[in-house]
Amino acid sequence: MIKIHEDKCDLCGCCVGVCPENCIDLTESRISIEHELCTDCRKCEWACPFEVFEFKNQKATLKVPA
Ligand code: SF4
Numbered sequence: 001m002i003k004i005h006e007d008k009c010d011l012c013g014c015c016v017g018v019c020p021e022n023c024i025d026l027t028e029s030r031i032s033i034e035h036e037l038c039t040d041c042r043k044c045e046w047a048c049p050f051e052v053f054e055f056k057n058q059k060a061t062l063k064v065p066a
């Protein structure tokens with residue numbers, strides 16, 4: 001589940017083009033997500049320089065070798 005920290009967004013637009021579902025809506029004053037279309041692919045998180053996107057229920061993927 002994606003959470004947006006709108007207060008961190010500087011409206012740069014870097015995230016919009018990377019979303020494969022085209023569900024990021026950027027206006028002149030705010031950013032929003034069409035949650036029903038979002039697949040939690042996290043490409044927006046990787047593209048955003050300001051940590052606007054946060055994903056809940058993330059599982060750690062780093063494993064210590066046995
Ligand atoms: S997680 Fe993926 S599908 Fe959802 S808004 Fe970000 S880029 Fe788009």
Ligand code: SF4
Nearest residue numbers: 009010012013015048
């Ligand atoms: S990349 Fe980040 S700062 Fe830029 S518009 Fe998207 S959410 Fe806002």
